[in-house]
Amino acid sequence: KKKFVATMCLRKELSNVQKGGIIAAKKLGHSNSRISAVVGCSHSFVRHVWKSYELKQLLKKQTGRPRILNEAECKHLKHTSG
Template sequence: EKKFVATMCLRKELSNVQKRGIIAAKKLGHSNSRISAVVGCSRSSVRCV
């Protein structure tokens, strides 16, 4: 069910590499805005990961 919710947030599904990068960046304390700018996706997509 969690995957369904995450997929609903995304306009275009993120790759596994992008998801791992987002998780790593969050652990390092980067903001969702900064992560989304680097990854090239929306802030809401970052929040859903």
């Protein structure tokens, strides 16, 4: 898996901690421009990190097939089958 190199961030690669800081700042309501000034990268890269985070959160909620039986139904099946 290739890491995304932030060419818009003065030719340096941001660490996961820095990307986490961008996400935390966005959650607190800071603007892309303000975050980019603090982190030292472009506001478009801040937007890229935030969109990637949102997509991961969306996909995380939708992963896997829904269960056929819920937990109570599984217990009932175990008790009735043996």
